[in-house]
Amino acid sequence: MLGRLNHVAIAVKDAKQAAKIYGTAFNAEISDAVPLPEHGVITVFVTLPNTKIEFIEPLGEASPIAKFVERNADGGIHHVCYDVPDIIAARDRMIAEGARVLGDGQPKIGAHGKPVLFFHPKDFSGALVEIEQA
Numbered sequence: 001m002l003g004r005l006n007h008v009a010i011a012v013k014d015a016k017q018a019a020k021i022y023g024t025a026f027n028a029e030i031s032d033a034v035p036l037p038e039h040g041v042i043t044v045f046v047t048l049p050n051t052k053i054e055f056i057e058p059l060g061e062a063s064p065i066a067k068f069v070e071r072n073a074d075g076g077i078h079h080v081c082y083d084v085p086d087i088i089a090a091r092d093r094m095i096a097e098g099a100r101v102l103g104d105g106q107p108k109i110g111a112h113g114k115p116v117l118f119f120h121p122k123d124f125s126g127a128l129v130e131i132e133q134a
Protein backbone atom coordinates (compact mmCIF):
# COMPACT_ATOMS: atom_id res chain seq x y z
CA MET A 1 0.00 0.00 0.00
CA LEU A 2 2.83 2.44 0.81
CA GLY A 3 4.32 3.68 -2.44
CA ARG A 4 7.10 6.10 -3.33
CA LEU A 5 8.05 9.20 -1.36
CA ASN A 6 6.14 11.85 -3.32
CA HIS A 7 7.59 14.89 -1.55
CA VAL A 8 8.99 16.36 1.64
CA ALA A 9 7.50 19.76 2.51
CA ILE A 10 9.29 22.67 4.17
CA ALA A 11 7.13 25.48 5.53
CA VAL A 12 8.52 29.01 5.31
CA LYS A 13 7.45 32.65 5.17
CA ASP A 14 8.53 33.07 1.51
CA ALA A 15 8.56 29.91 -0.63
CA LYS A 16 10.19 31.43 -3.73
CA GLN A 17 12.98 32.97 -1.69
CA ALA A 18 13.54 29.75 0.28
CA ALA A 19 13.81 27.61 -2.88
CA LYS A 20 16.42 29.92 -4.46
CA ILE A 21 19.42 28.34 -2.76
CA TYR A 22 18.48 24.95 -4.24
CA GLY A 23 18.72 26.53 -7.69
CA THR A 24 22.05 28.20 -7.08
CA ALA A 25 23.84 25.75 -4.76
CA PHE A 26 22.42 22.49 -6.18
CA ASN A 27 21.58 23.69 -9.70
CA ALA A 28 18.14 22.13 -9.14
CA GLU A 29 15.03 22.75 -11.22
CA ILE A 30 12.60 25.08 -9.41
CA SER A 31 8.93 25.58 -10.30
CA ASP A 32 7.03 28.84 -10.36
CA ALA A 33 5.14 29.84 -7.21
CA VAL A 34 1.59 28.46 -7.43
CA PRO A 35 -1.18 29.67 -5.08
CA LEU A 36 -3.54 26.90 -3.92
CA PRO A 37 -6.35 28.77 -2.11
CA GLU A 38 -8.22 25.56 -1.28
CA HIS A 39 -5.18 24.41 0.73
CA GLY A 40 -4.25 27.82 2.15
CA VAL A 41 -0.70 27.68 0.79
CA ILE A 42 1.57 28.92 -1.99
CA THR A 43 3.82 26.12 -3.30
CA VAL A 44 7.21 26.05 -5.01
CA PHE A 45 8.58 22.66 -6.03
CA VAL A 46 12.21 21.63 -6.35
CA THR A 47 12.56 18.55 -8.55
CA LEU A 48 15.00 15.77 -7.68
CA PRO A 49 15.49 12.54 -9.66
CA ASN A 50 13.60 10.44 -7.11
CA THR A 51 11.29 12.88 -5.29
CA LYS A 52 10.46 16.55 -4.76
CA ILE A 53 10.90 19.19 -2.10
CA GLU A 54 7.74 21.26 -1.63
CA PHE A 55 8.25 24.73 -0.18
CA ILE A 56 4.97 26.02 1.27
CA GLU A 57 4.10 29.49 2.47
CA PRO A 58 0.87 30.51 4.22
CA LEU A 59 -1.92 31.90 2.02
CA GLY A 60 -5.01 33.58 3.48
CA GLU A 61 -6.44 34.02 6.96
CA ALA A 62 -7.21 30.36 7.63
CA SER A 63 -3.98 28.80 6.39
CA PRO A 64 -3.36 25.45 8.15
CA ILE A 65 0.37 26.23 8.26
CA ALA A 66 0.10 29.72 9.79
CA LYS A 67 0.79 28.62 13.37
CA PHE A 68 3.62 26.31 12.30
CA VAL A 69 5.38 29.16 10.49
CA GLU A 70 4.86 31.45 13.49
CA ARG A 71 6.44 28.83 15.74
CA ASN A 72 9.27 28.11 13.25
CA ALA A 73 10.20 31.57 12.09
CA ASP A 74 13.24 30.33 10.13
CA GLY A 75 11.22 27.55 8.47
CA GLY A 76 11.02 23.85 9.22
CA ILE A 77 10.17 20.43 7.81
CA HIS A 78 6.36 20.33 7.78
CA HIS A 79 5.18 17.01 6.26
CA VAL A 80 6.08 13.94 4.24
CA CYS A 81 3.89 12.77 1.36
CA TYR A 82 3.63 9.14 0.26
CA ASP A 83 2.04 7.74 -2.88
CA VAL A 84 -0.75 5.23 -2.40
CA PRO A 85 -2.52 3.30 -5.16
CA ASP A 86 -6.07 3.83 -3.79
CA ILE A 87 -6.57 6.80 -1.46
CA ILE A 88 -9.97 5.72 -0.11
CA ALA A 89 -8.76 2.20 0.71
CA ALA A 90 -5.61 3.67 2.30
CA ARG A 91 -7.64 6.20 4.33
CA ASP A 92 -10.05 3.60 5.65
CA ARG A 93 -7.28 1.23 6.63
CA MET A 94 -5.33 3.99 8.40
CA ILE A 95 -8.46 5.09 10.30
CA ALA A 96 -9.17 1.47 11.26
CA GLU A 97 -5.63 1.33 12.69
CA GLY A 98 -6.32 4.41 14.83
CA ALA A 99 -4.83 7.23 12.74
CA ARG A 100 -6.82 10.50 12.73
CA VAL A 101 -7.61 11.91 9.30
CA LEU A 102 -7.58 15.73 9.18
CA GLY A 103 -10.29 18.03 7.85
CA ASP A 104 -13.54 16.41 6.74
CA GLY A 105 -11.78 13.22 5.65
CA GLN A 106 -12.66 13.76 2.00
CA PRO A 107 -9.71 13.97 -0.42
CA LYS A 108 -8.93 17.37 -1.97
CA ILE A 109 -7.09 17.85 -5.24
CA GLY A 110 -3.44 18.54 -4.37
CA ALA A 111 -0.61 20.39 -6.04
CA HIS A 112 -0.18 17.70 -8.73
CA GLY A 113 -3.86 17.49 -9.71
CA LYS A 114 -4.38 14.29 -7.73
CA PRO A 115 -6.40 13.53 -4.56
CA VAL A 116 -4.60 14.08 -1.24
CA LEU A 117 -5.38 13.60 2.48
CA PHE A 118 -3.54 14.43 5.71
CA PHE A 119 -3.15 12.50 8.98
CA HIS A 120 -2.44 13.88 12.43
CA PRO A 121 1.27 14.21 13.28
CA LYS A 122 0.66 12.86 16.80
CA ASP A 123 -0.30 9.50 15.27
CA PHE A 124 2.91 9.31 13.21
CA SER A 125 5.72 10.02 15.65
CA GLY A 126 5.40 13.78 15.34
CA ALA A 127 5.52 13.88 11.52
CA LEU A 128 2.46 15.14 9.63
CA VAL A 129 1.65 12.59 6.90
CA GLU A 130 0.09 13.36 3.51
CA ILE A 131 -1.00 10.62 1.12
CA GLU A 132 -1.50 11.15 -2.60
CA GLN A 133 -3.19 8.82 -5.02
CA ALA A 134 -0.44 7.82 -7.44
Ligand SMILES: C[C@@H](C(=O)O)C(=O)SCCNC(=O)CCNC(=O)[C@H](O)C(C)(C)COP(=O)(O)OP(=O)(O)OC[C@H]1O[C@@H](n2cnc3c(N)ncnc32)[C@H](O)[C@@H]1OP(=O)(O)O
Nearest residue numbers: 039041064067068078102110111112116118121126127128
Ligand atom coordinates in the same frame (compact mmCIF):
# COMPACT_ATOMS: atom_id res chain seq x y z
C1 LIG B 1 -1.04 21.39 -1.54
C2 LIG B 1 -0.64 20.22 -0.81
C3 LIG B 1 0.07 19.17 -1.66
O1 LIG B 1 1.20 18.78 -1.39
O2 LIG B 1 -0.58 18.76 -2.65
C4 LIG B 1 -0.06 20.46 0.55
O3 LIG B 1 0.87 19.85 0.98
S1 LIG B 1 -0.90 21.62 1.51
C5 LIG B 1 -0.05 21.61 3.08
C6 LIG B 1 -0.79 22.36 4.09
N1 LIG B 1 -1.97 21.64 4.54
C7 LIG B 1 -2.02 20.95 5.69
O4 LIG B 1 -1.06 20.93 6.47
C8 LIG B 1 -3.34 20.29 6.04
C9 LIG B 1 -3.32 19.43 7.25
N2 LIG B 1 -2.80 20.16 8.42
C10 LIG B 1 -3.59 20.56 9.44
O5 LIG B 1 -4.79 20.33 9.46
C11 LIG B 1 -2.92 21.32 10.55
O6 LIG B 1 -1.71 21.88 10.04
C12 LIG B 1 -2.63 20.50 11.81
C13 LIG B 1 -1.69 19.31 11.52
C14 LIG B 1 -3.94 19.96 12.41
C15 LIG B 1 -1.92 21.40 12.83
O7 LIG B 1 -2.62 22.57 12.93
P1 LIG B 1 -2.16 23.72 13.93
O8 LIG B 1 -0.68 23.95 13.83
O9 LIG B 1 -3.07 24.88 13.74
O10 LIG B 1 -2.55 23.05 15.28
P2 LIG B 1 -1.92 23.16 16.70
O11 LIG B 1 -1.07 24.38 16.81
O12 LIG B 1 -3.05 23.01 17.64
O13 LIG B 1 -0.98 21.89 16.74
C16 LIG B 1 -1.35 20.72 17.40
C17 LIG B 1 -0.08 19.97 17.73
O14 LIG B 1 0.49 19.45 16.49
C18 LIG B 1 1.81 19.94 16.32
N3 LIG B 1 2.02 20.20 14.89
C19 LIG B 1 1.40 21.11 14.14
N4 LIG B 1 1.82 21.07 12.87
C20 LIG B 1 2.75 20.08 12.83
C21 LIG B 1 3.56 19.55 11.81
N5 LIG B 1 3.50 20.02 10.58
N6 LIG B 1 4.40 18.54 12.10
C22 LIG B 1 4.45 18.05 13.38
N7 LIG B 1 3.71 18.52 14.40
C23 LIG B 1 2.87 19.52 14.13
C24 LIG B 1 1.88 21.20 17.16
O15 LIG B 1 3.21 21.45 17.54
C25 LIG B 1 1.02 20.83 18.34
O16 LIG B 1 1.75 20.04 19.23
P3 LIG B 1 1.66 20.22 20.81
O17 LIG B 1 0.21 19.99 21.13
O18 LIG B 1 2.56 19.15 21.36
O19 LIG B 1 2.13 21.61 21.09
Ligand SMILES: [Co+2]
Nearest residue numbers: 009054081130
Ligand atom coordinates in the same frame (compact mmCIF):
# COMPACT_ATOMS: atom_id res chain seq x y z
CO1 LIG C 1 2.29 18.42 0.39
